[in-house]
Amino acid sequence: MNPVDVPVTEARAQFADLVNRVAYTGEPVILKRRGRVMAALVSPEDLELLEQVKAGRLDVTQIGSAVPEEQSGISRPQSQPMRIAAEYRPGGPQRPGFGR
Numbered sequence: 001m002n003p004v005d006v007p008v009t010e011a012r013a014q015f016a017d018l019v020n021r022v023a024y025t026g027e028p029v030i031l032k033r034r035g036r037v038m039a040a041l042v043s044p045e046d047l048e049l050l051e052q053v054k055a056g057r058l059d060v061t062q063i064g065s066a067v068p069e070e071q072s073g074i075s076r077p078q079s080q081p082m083r084i085a086a087e088y089r090p091g092g093p094q095r096p097g098f099g100r
Contacts, residue, residue, distance in 0.1 A: 007031075
């Protein structure tokens with residue numbers, strides 16, 4: 001996945017959309033000011049991996065090798081269908097403003 005570069009001023013206006021993009025696609029977003037990287041939005045899985053590397057619990061020379069998920073401690077998101085939080089009830093109670 002390729003990271004997306006976004007100026008900090010633009011990120012302020014699009015913050016919720018950028019967070020959703022990272023959450024649902026796992027694609028990192030790099031925040032820049034005057035062409036310089038200031039921060040990044042990453043998925044929880046990427047954050048966990050970075051924390052393990054930083055704490056010395058993960059050997060970066062082994063990244064990319066076939067390590068079972070149970071041993072790596074990193075959980076991969078499962079793609080699940082989105083659910084709708086509403087349902088249609090024909091003939092339900094009449095509500096004001098919905099004129100039937």
